[in-house]
Amino acid sequence: MIMTINEIEHSVFAEIHNTHTAKELEEVRARYLGRKGTLTSVLRGLAELSLEDRREIGPRAQALRDRIEEACEDRLQDFEATSETFFDVSFPGKKITVGHHNPLSLLIQDTEDIFLSLGFSVVDGPEVETEFNNFDALNIPANHPAREMWDTFWLKRAHNTEPRKLLRTHTSPVQIRYMQTHEPPFRIIVPGTTYRYEATDARHEMQFSQIEGLAVGETVTLANFKSIITAFFSRLFAQKVEIRLRPSYFPFVEPGVEVDATCPRCHKRGCELCTFTGWLELGGAGMVHPHVFDAVGYNPNTIQGFAFGVGAERLAMIKYGIPDIRLFRSSDLRFIQQF
Amino acid sequence: MKFSIEWLKDYVAINDTPEALAERITLHSFEVEGLEKHDHDILMDVSFLPNRFPDAANYYGFAREVSAVTGVPLIGPHSLSQQNPFSKKKWKQTWPLEVQNADDCPRYSGLLMKGVRVEGSPTWLRERLEINGLRSINTVVDITNYVMLELGQPLHAFDAAKVDNGIVVRRARGREHMTTLDGKDVDLSPEDLVIADQSNVLALAGIKGGKAAEIISSTTSILLEAANFNADFVLRTARRVGITTDASYRFKYGLDPNLTEVALARAAELVKKICGGSIETFADAYPHKVLPRVIAFDPRRYEALIGEPVSLSSARSLFKRLGWGVVKAVKGLVWVEVPTFRRDVERFEDVVEEVARLRGYEELGSIPPVTVLLHAAQDESIAFSRSVKKRMLTFGFDELYSYSFIPESWNVVCDEKTLVQLENPVSTEYFYLRPLLLLSLFRALESNAKFFSSLRFYEIGKAFTHDEEAGIVERAKLAGMVMSEEKGGASFYELKGVLDALFQGYGIADVEYCPSDAWKGVFAQGQVAELMVDGTSIGFLGMIDSKWLSRFGVARPVAAFELDLELLCSAANEEREFVPLPKYPAVIRDVSFLIDTTVRIDDMRRVINDAGSKMLQDVDLFDMFEDEKLGTGKKSISFHLTFRSDGRTLTSEEVGHDMETIIAALQKQFAIEVR
């Protein structure tokens, strides 16, 4: 007898647990507690036992019956819960509309943050400029052949007596505006929209963004520039970047240099991006020409500084692997939503 | 310009491989664009910037640069290094020369040669011209071109027999004209500088020769011209008549006047060798001789500018390589004499560049600045637009960058006088500057509407208008657009909700949406609000006119807004202050009524707020509908009214009393029927 109760106890709970439907559960229950159920027959047979056995087995059989009832109840609740709210964790989440920054903004904001941390202020300026600020004050007089380096959009005047205005061809005129209203020492960068009158292709735009930099004081040197620009590109491309300066010419700086950086994609080994040279041409720079200081009323004998300019689109194209400069202003949301 | 390595060897020994030389030139002088094979030769393509074009964009000048960079001395024809080969001699003047204005033409040199045979050129000469894209004509003309490639000085040859009694350099007279060598008829103006004889115009100065004194096979006496013309004339005339030649291109950058004589000597040497003949006479008009500049070089100032020292002796050895003499040396300073072919070197900083680049910038250290600590900040305009961009992102808007230009045909959107027009537009598609930023967003709408069923995007950018008094006005703007799948004004209210959240974020409380008829044709009539803050208009929100939308093939309803970013920024107040949480519970009562459809929600709200309840905290519209059953011209309106006191829990009698006051005020103002 005892063996039988032990056997029941041993098997019944596992059987209940292994059921998957209410019907299966009912079958298990009937097998033990039904009219001909195993446990029922044990209970029925109690009367035929001796008083001693009855005292020992009776309460155990009763307790086991209660526990089986309880386990069936619990199991049944499991089935009801899953069938009412079948829970599929693989079901897609609810779509939340999120906006996207244009990659150009991401690049410019990164640049601002890096230069802010290097002690450069971020300065704004107008897109419609005077001929003086855009050219003359930057040591590019009218009829100078160097003017042809900047193809210009000119604006119509209401009267011929008005001074000629143009869409700035670089952010450099903000140098002039800033120096006219501030005293050195200072360090600034100027992000902004610029314009060139030229045919567009994968590498040229008539409207694009430039980031200009200017550091002026009594002891600012070209070697300082090399240090600042190395820090900037290394942080922008999140890797150690080497800088190479080459002679170049921009009328508002002397000496003037071209700034090359080691290709962040191939680490100087050579790839398609750097046309297998290991180097990327990333901007122009130099020591501010004394004529520029003259134009803003600084004393070029005591004041010196470096200036540089980089193209925001060009940097974004390298950083994000964008193949065509026209994508930035294409308004194609399939492009913007990638960022 | 492309340089044949083999030809360069006439002037300087080249010990480097072409690749190694290209690398050295790139790092120390000019950008080498590439190397290309040409038979047994290599051509090096070098790009020159305007400052070095005059002295270096020619074989001898480039060889001089190679010599400075490599330290290998110049060799090459003795005639190229002579100073003043002709002007020292006394010549019997056999032909008159008159330069009417030395400003127009600082120097004019002419050499008369006789007994010359004009034939086809020898192979070596033809080949060298071809490398540089010049066609062989005849011996004399080819020699003039060859010397131009070699020295950078354009030359011209006239048939001396056809020149009527000497040369005059003068402005053209009215109604004068000439026929160029290639048969083009050119009408001249007094702005043009010409070379003439007593009866004809022989050449357009610095640009092109004429038919009148053309060299032909029967020519035996030639007049070789090497002149220095004012670059402004050459540039202006070349542009006006639409002729650009190798000569005009070179004059444009400004040449050394001392070069004319050397070039004539070299040409004469080649003519004698190839065509025979002899020099008859030389004439020269050069009233103001250009002398070399003498510039002081101080190594301490060099170090102050570049950041690393240079010894005086190494600077002096670099000057020597450049062919510059030292005329004086005192106490650690030297005075260098810069030859006149380097007219770009004007001052100390230019000399610094020569020393720095020849030493090599790759040697320059990277030295962090030692400087005063400065407070680095962003201009408010930049910081604010970054903050707006962040908010627009959370509202689910994609950020655009568009062009500032709008098509010519869009001048219907406003009075044309207020539009800023380009003097030189690239096309009629990009004709005016946009007077409204949101105009630029229609191109985005057009191109994206086919891929998306609903759209949300924005841009921060400039808009430009022309004002009679202020001139061109440039303002920073924020503009955005919503295209909705829902019909009717849903997109308007969606956008209005976005703006409300934006204003709330900037602590701008009282924005009034006033009916407006601004930008008719772009916005739909009667569906535009002008946004007013403290009596100042900060922008517009409206539904886009369906006819305007049809230009872009868009059928779904579109709403758009534009705000002036500076005005928004000055209205913004992002300061936050804690307000104690309510201690006593609020009582919310609903009121529903029928009212004429033409009554504005804002007006009802104002009446409710002004009715006199001190406990009223909030008025919230939660339902509005129109239905046939309500009767025509009527709509059903329901508000939640929230009452609360900071001092006690309100009783239902108190709230009931205030409700009655509010309903009475509404009834007094409008014909309403409480439901």
Ligand SMILES: [Zn+2]
């Ligand atoms: Zn690479």
